[in-house]
Amino acid sequence: MSKKRGVIARLWKRILAYFIDIMIIGVIVVYPFEKYFGKVNGLSMINSQMFIAGLVIAILTIFYWAILEYSMRQSIGKMVSGIYVNAAKNSKFWPFVLRNLTKINSLFLSVDVLYMLFTKQHQRYFEKLSSTEVLEVPRKK
């Protein structure tokens, strides 16, 4: 990651950013597939269409974060919360995919987030793996 360090993003800002992004993902990614999940009330069967829909949603969800963070270092939620992703200057795309991999499943994400509590830098485990961190956007003087 970039040597130019800033202030580590506060937890509430990260949570706020996450929920804003989740809402956006709900509208642009999940909603088009709504009929595969919502229409048949209580259908206790996971069929192949549901499986494919879930897979596409997972991929697009990762890409939403990865593309925005790679190109702008911020997802929309992070823009609103005033935080950004700090990575090496010539960082490639894949670390941004890696750092967001756990966001497709709340259980994976919970374990990943739990790791934050035990590190000084308050990094998620996959942030550590991808050599990225989330910092506060410096205030303009």
Added chain:
Amino acid sequence: MRRAFAVILVLLVIWGIATIAAKSLDGISFSVTNNIVMVPIKGTIVSSNGGLLEEGITPDYVISYLEKAEKDSSVKGIILDINSGGGAVLPSKEIANKVKSIQKPVVALIRDVGASGAYWVASASDKIVADSLSITGSIGVRSGYLEFSDLMEDYGIKYESLTGGKYKDAGSPYRDLTDEERTLLQNKINLIHEAFIKEVSDNRGVNLRPYATGMFFLGEEAIKLGMIDYLGNKDKALEVVKELAGIKEAKIIVYERKKTLKDVISQFVGEMSFKIGTGIGESFKADSFKVEA
């Protein structure tokens, strides 16, 4: 500005991919097995499940299951698992019309009862399988209401009705029907009965008018009258649907509604009310005639 444009572009691209992917998903299936879907039609056929104690089969959920089965290419046939004495006319017709429109083989399996509106639904399927002791048929229409004008009179209660339209008040429980109104309402019932007879006869390709007295028939009688096709149980229904679908092996998938808290409460209250009612009934009962199996 350029940054905002880039963000919007990314969002649009992702949304576009999601929309296209969702649309192309219809009809896609990775399943290598042939599936036969069982759609339960158990209970009274109703328009909607409104109140706490109202629990029944609504066209919405049956139709959504049938559509789901129709779209899934791994599903080669459908078995309607019927145990119902019928119910409301329009929902029965709605379900029957949907069954008729399905391009995949549909077999109706009548368990204990598949009568009246439920028989209407069954008749729309390609074949009907029932046990020799299943109750079926009952092609008739019934309508009734409690009329307590005499009771009101006994208590000195007078009913005043202001209506616009001569028959707006026809069928009110607070007054007796006039002969003219009775005839008019009976005519409506007759019209529905006629439509019922025509639909089931057309569906079955048999003139069922002589048996459309409202009387029910046991499976072994019904097969002789052309009301059903085979005597048998679930295995027979599966055999028939596989034959119609031209497949030898198939996995059965049961589409079932998950029980909600409302369902559990409603079932509990329903069972409790039934037991209280039975208890009260028993206390009044002498050595009455019993038919039990």
